[in-house]
Amino acid sequence: MLLKKYRVIFILFLAVFFLRLVFLSPWLEDWDSVQFSLALHEFDILKHQPHPPGYPLYLLLGKMLSYFIKSDVKILTFLSALCGSLSIFITYLFTKKMFNKKVALFSAIIFSVIPVHWVLSEIATSNIPGLLFLILLAYISYRDLIGKNDKTPRVADCSMYVYYYLIFFG
DSSP, X not given: OHHHHTHHHHHHHHXXXXXXXXXXXXXXXXXXXXXXXXXXXXXXXGGTBSOTTOOHHHHHHHHHHTTTOOOHHHHHHHHXXXXXXXXXXXXXXXXXXXXXXXXXXXXXHHHHHOHHHHHHTTSSOSHHHHHHHHHHHHHHHHHHHHHTTSSOOOHHHHHHHHHHHHHHHO
């Protein structure tokens, strides 16, 4: 039932994710990417592995992927592709909550082909994972703000404090 409700955006998510995977960068694009790669093996901010502030949540996600993917480049670029694709889905949910389904689908399609989003979703940087969590924060905040008008309890009320904590330390 949930898949049927979100069928169109799920198809868009899969298409975008597939296109990001096809065009993943085969190498580390810049020095930040090299530092992230080194930090997957030895986290030491004093050695700039990675540079401050350290990005512990980003590297934790990368470390979890390292159990399934052995190449540092593939780990970090896959993480960018996945987060970039998920950011399109969260953008859809956010826009649908603010406007309607048609506007949400249009914004998700436009967001998926914006060149800077596309390119950053294919390279090993923390930009797109950071963007995903920023959009998620905006969506949860807006949903909770609107949800205050009705009498339904929100799980996100409690989760917002956890989310703010993670953002502060991430």
